[in-house]
Amino acid sequence: MEVAQLLLGGISVGCVYGLVALGFVLIYKATESVNFAQGDLMMLGAFITLQFVNTAYWGLPFWLGVLLAVLVMAVVGYLMEALVIRRLFGQPQFAVVILTIAIGFVLRFAAGFIWGHEPLTLETPFAGRNVALGRLVIGVDEIFVIGATVVLTGTLYLFFARTRLGVAMQAASQNQLAAYYMGVPVKRIHGLIWALSGGIATIAGVLFASRGSIDPNLGLLGIKAFAAAVIGGFGSLPGALAGGLIVGIVEPFAGRYIAAGYSQIMPYAIMLVVLVLRPNGLFAQVQSKKV
Amino acid sequence: MRIHQKTSYDDDINLFEDRRQALWYLALVAGAALLPFAVSGYFLGEVTNVLILAIAGMGLMLLAGHTGQPSLGHAAFLACGAYMEAWLNNRGVSFLISLPAAGLFAGAVGAIIAIPALRMSGIYLAIATLAMGIVAEDVIVLLEPYTGGVSGTFVGAIRLAGFEIDRYGSPSGFYWLCLAITVLVALGYANLLRSSTGRAFVAIRDSEVSAKAMGINIARFKTLAFFLSCFVTGLSGALMAHFLGAFNYEAFLITISIQMLLMIVVGGMGSIHGAFFGAMVVGFLPQIITGIRQQITMTAIPGLDTGIFAAILVAMIILEPRGLYGQWLKTRIWFQLFPLARRDLFRRHKSYLKTERLK
Numbered sequence: 001m002e003v004a005q006l007l008l009g010g011i012s013v014g015c016v017y018g019l020v021a022l023g024f025v026l027i028y029k030a031t032e033s034v035n036f037a038q039g040d041l042m043m044l045g046a047f048i049t050l051q052f053v054n055t056a057y058w059g060l061p062f063w064l065g066v067l068l069a070v071l072v073m074a075v076v077g078y079l080m081e082a083l084v085i086r087r088l089f090g091q092p093q094f095a096v097v098i099l100t101i102a103i104g105f106v107l108r109f110a111a112g113f114i115w116g117h118e119p120l121t122l123e124t125p126f127a128g129r130n131v132a133l134g135r136l137v138i139g140v141d142e143i144f145v146i147g148a149t150v151v152l153t154g155t156l157y158l159f160f161a162r163t164r165l166g167v168a169m170q171a172a173s174q175n176q177l178a179a180y181y182m183g184v185p186v187k188r189i190h191g192l193i194w195a196l197s198g199g200i201a202t203i204a205g206v207l208f209a210s211r212g213s214i215d216p217n218l219g220l221l222g223i224k225a226f227a228a229a230v231i232g233g234f235g236s237l238p239g240a241l242a243g244g245l246i247v248g249i250v251e252p253f254a255g256r257y258i259a260a261g262y263s264q265i266m267p268y269a270i271m272l273v274v275l276v277l278r279p280n281g282l283f284a285q286v287q288s289k290k291v
Numbered sequence: 292m293r294i295h296q297k298t299s300y301d302d303d304i305n306l307f308e309d310r311r312q313a314l315w316y317l318a319l320v321a322g323a324a325l326l327p328f329a330v331s332g333y334f335l336g337e338v339t340n341v342l343i344l345a346i347a348g349m350g351l352m353l354l355a356g357h358t359g360q361p362s363l364g365h366a367a368f369l370a371c372g373a374y375m376e377a378w379l380n381n382r383g384v385s386f387l388i389s390l391p392a393a394g395l396f397a398g399a400v401g402a403i404i405a406i407p408a409l410r411m412s413g414i415y416l417a418i419a420t421l422a423m424g425i426v427a428e429d430v431i432v433l434l435e436p437y438t439g440g441v442s443g444t445f446v447g448a449i450r451l452a453g454f455e456i457d458r459y460g461s462p463s464g465f466y467w468l469c470l471a472i473t474v475l476v477a478l479g480y481a482n483l484l485r486s487s488t489g490r491a492f493v494a495i496r497d498s499e500v501s502a503k504a505m506g507i508n509i510a511r512f513k514t515l516a517f518f519l520s521c522f523v524t525g526l527s528g529a530l531m532a533h534f535l536g537a538f539n540y541e542a543f544l545i546t547i548s549i550q551m552l553l554m555i556v557v558g559g560m561g562s563i564h565g566a567f568f569g570a571m572v573v574g575f576l577p578q579i580i581t582g583i584r585q586q587i588t589m590t591a592i593p594g595l596d597t598g599i600f601a602a603i604l605v606a607m608i609i610l611e612p613r614g615l616y617g618q619w620l621k622t623r624i625w626f627q628l629f630p631l632a633r634r635d636l637f638r639r640h641k642s643y644l645k646t647e648r649l650k
Contacts, residue, residue: 028414034414034417084605084609087609088608088609091612093413093414094361094413094417095608095612097361097414097417098552098553098556098604098608099604099605099608099609101549101552101553102553102601102602102604102605102608103601103605104601105597105598105600105601105604106598106601106602106605108594108598109594109595109597109598109601110598112593112594113592113594113598117593117594223421223422223425223545226418226421226422227422230415230418234414234415261429261432261433262429262433264429265426265429265430268422268423268425268426269426271418271419271422272407272419272422272423272426275407275411275415275418275419276407276410
């Protein structure tokens, strides 16, 4: 019974990691830049939702607030690409890494300035309610997290497989120049990818906030999501979700069965092992030229 | 307008362009050496901090700026140096032995880390070193018998040739010691870049394939770069231990690693000067912000200096990818060429996205 309880908690945390990792991978696949600010986008999304929803602020209905926050964050993501990242087109990957790290610091400062550094709680309609399933106690928030992730993943799958825009995004990520020749507006696609990943970050933020409190340093969770993305292979969308689930599930079990102090190292240890054995992730996209 | 007439091949790799430049650097070192007579003890402490940061910056610059291996976990090597120095110092070992030992320990750890890191490149290396930095925080806490765990450790005065140098007791002595080590490291670094080893590093940074084709043993030189970089960072860590006096794992958090990397980017990637410029920005920016805030009587905003620093960095990467040193070079060349400098002299080329999936 205890195992099932740990497993369920792990899956619901893993869903959040998986969604943040999904944001990384989306951007990396399409634009080859790594967004180290993804965790901070998630943090910002959660705070904007809080601004809309909480009674101490604007007190909108929950679902309307979430929808508005997703839209706002999509605009933020688009503007980030259009105003800042696009300027670095053609420069080494490393420059974008540094740039997004710096943007993350700026976002963290802005959130701390607006909402303060004290932990805040998002008011959700399902906080603190439980469903008893036999001897298993399931929080409604956990059901919400898992359900939302499944729905979002399904929607994204259909989007990429069935819509024109989705196929264009796939094309741009496989070969930019060829996509450009085929009439795909690569620049706009890049902007839209960033918008999409801003929206996903917001949903991840709301899911995280529904299970606990949020503060401006929440973005550091993005590092754990990195581990998830790498474990799943840094270029595969299902892999990112799987990696998130692995990290999420390993954490509570390590905390339960391994000596205290060692458990929080586990996600990174798994990631380092993956990187040492398969230096370019489980599903390698980088190939080496032979001399 | 000055014209350099090169009369031998040595002119290309001489440490100084001409005698005038050598004199300028000499004047700079002499001015730095005389600083304790001119400023207050508090300000001297800040400058000492900048020197220690500059040494750490040079260590990271060798790896990230000259060998092209970005490390997001370099605070771990600072920690190696600091804890080794504290451990030896508390056992009464002389500074002459403990400082190199601290550097060698950090260098050896770095060389071991380099073995798996050899197979990675670009973002994978960045992420792996990031993870290593986070794991290092926990390892410091777990190694309580040596590191003092969460409560941290103390380090006593420096014992050097019969003298006792303490940061608070003799700030000038500590400053001169840091300055001497900084100058030595900078000279060694500049000389390294003139040698074939240094050029091999730069070749690996610019293109691994071409470097391999020129007969450079990539694995050997990358490991050497890791060793040297971590050695220098370890020296900085040892000095930092004495500067802090008492420290725990919080002095080496992952955010410190990231800040080190941002520091050398602001200063200017791929130049020794960049490490110094970056250290000055990181060291003096909080002081400047506090000064301005007192002028306009504003209440304290937590995290303001980090926020401003990051905003400067964003602007810098977009407008001036070569950092403060690049700006300095441009200004200097503008004056040297006066009045012949043109606006498009430093125009950057537009280029396509070069895929890094094929390495």
